[in-house]
Amino acid sequence: HNSVNESVVTFTASTTGTVLATVGSQQQSTHITVPGDYTVVSGDRYVRATGTSATITLLTSVGRAGQAFSIKNGAINAIVVDTTSSQTIDGELTITMIPFASVTFVSDGANWGID
Secondary structure, three states, X not given: OEEEOOXXXXXXXOOOOOEEEEEEEEOOOEEEEEOOOEEOOOOEEEEEEOOOOOEEXXXXXXXXXXXXXXXXXXXXXXXXXXXXXXXXXXXXXXXXEOOOOXXXXXXXXXXXEEO
């Protein structure tokens, strides 16, 4: 699988050696703005926190190897990013994001990393 303009493209080889490309439906690209605490869901790709205080909880990283999404702190105060089931973010249970910071999180299938 590859993507072109956010559409899934699947390449297969026929028995005659011809390579076929199938263009599928557009991938989800959900951008959400939240004013307070929020738990990320699987369709989210970009979460922007705007409240004066917020905890953003990451969904489980198990079974999501390679999945990435970003969190933007659009607030004037720091926000906390938390994990589920004692999973970690680069070895930490939580991280604090300073105002106006943006972080991309990537799952390794067991925990989250910062890209």
